[in-house]
Amino acid sequence: MSKMAREILRLEGICKSYHVGQPNQTDVLHNISFSLDSTDFAALVGPSGSGKSTLLNVMGLLDQPTAGELYLLGQATSTMMEEQRTQLRGREIGFVFQFHHLIQAFNALDNVLMPLMLNHGKPTQEDVEYAHYLLRQVGLEKLANRRPNELSGGQQQRVAVARALVSKPALLLADEPTGNLDSKSAATVFELFRKMQVEHQCAVLLVTHDERLSSACDRTITLFDGRLQQA
């Protein structure tokens, strides 16, 4: 890959604690600093309770760090208003959750289009065509009108991947994206991430327990007790 790598995300001294100042204060993340480039295909690994999900939520602007600064595309996010962060999240970050969370009331196509619709209302013809393209990419073109409950677990996860990519995000975050899938579906989804990363030049970070999955990534970030472990 000879393309120029650009910095997508940079964490500087991120700490996260719960119940701050109370006797039951829990420090989950300690002084985390690293950055992700547009060429990065990284795995975030670590034992249960090491703070992986918390870090993922902080990186996804779903949660605020207690200390430290997070730069997304060069913009400092700690001083942003809630509304601004929501907008940035909608535009620049794609999420894939462990349990392929789709909205049951909508069919696959509308689920894919949801981030665009939430961001700028009625989708354009172009948006719809792109959503169809993504569904084709994940091999679900023919099931675009099916509701989530009419799809298998693997199919739902692939819809979620298409949804995460529809707004052409700079950062794709996935929390155990294959944890719930059989090995064949897991491989398909993983390949999809690979393909999308190359195609869209977005940074990809997968949280995983699966060693096979993490070893297939270009880079591994390891968390242990909320601290970064240098490989």
Place this chain on the structure above:
Amino acid sequence: MFVRKWWTDWLVALAFLRDGRGQTVLITVGVAVGVAVIVFVTALIEGLQANVIERTLGTQAHIRLLQPDEVNRVAPVTDGTIHLVHEDQRAQRLRSIQNWQELLVALDQRADLTVVSPLVSGPALAQRGAAVKSVALVGIDWPRYRQLLPLDDYIVAGQVRIGADDVLIGSQLAHELGVQVGAKIRLDTGQTNARVVTIAGIFELGVRELDARYVYMDMKQAQPLLQLIGGVTVIDIRVTDIFQAEQIAQRLHRLTGLKAESWIATNGQLMNALSAQSLSTNMIKIFVGASVAFGIASVLSVSVVQRTREIGILRATGASRAQILRIFLLQGALFGLLGALVGVAVSYALVWVFNSFGPGLFYIPIAPQLIVSALALAMVTGIGAAAWPARRAANLDPVEAIRYV
């Protein structure tokens, strides 16, 4: 931009309503029952009140202007004088309203009055053969009076023809005197004049007292009989808004110095009954409205809990707090609107059944503005009821919401 964003809010709100079909149907039925009760009860009471008012006031003036009572004037005494007064109240003789022609011109200008009709009235005895009945002579200005009371509609024999020696009498009086149209009776006012008149028509107002006592004749014939040449004793007035009658009466009193009696003052019982009725309908409306609101609020609260995870996903995929808030407020408004549409249809059916197969005592009209206000009120109630659940949904922490199972 706003319109474009709202498009998605509508889409999601409608999808949620469709998705939770069972809940939507249940709450729609709940709201519909409430709205139907409110619309039907309102229409029923309005119909009933209109009917009562029409029956009671249909043959009455809303305001009567009269010459004020005569009082004794007692000469003032100097300070320090002990002053003992033994006063006999004055007898109230029949007197004309002063300057009534000018007053008439002035009253005709007022927009809040629909009919202004001067009349001269006083007591008399009607005699035929050996039968003598006490009657009330009413001298009217027919073109004006007919707007107050269209006697044509109440004529049972003969026709409305007054002037010369022609008079109209009530059916009961005709029966008691044993006369028919064309017969002659003698009217004696106890003053110097007595007169023989011809019965041109017999009316039946449906109020026994009036049918037994009223003798209508032309004002100009009645004036000399009552020794009030050129005078009138009463000015009858009808107003546009009958519930304003008392205020208008007081205004006219201050303006003219005349005694002004409104129907509200003279029919205190009726007014009380109407107010009590309105109060109880309002209570029914408030309680039913409150239970509708609680119904919507509880259904939406359950929905927020059920959709916690989906709300989390929406937030993670870029929905703002404001959007989540709007999605749930819209659902509340739609519950209200849907329910109100069904409810209005049901109440229409109820009213139709009442009007077609009911006891037939009176007719219930449904005013279009009642429908419009019912729909608007139901939507506002829906939004109000949705406020709390919507706030809860908007304030959900996306991280926790997504993990929620």
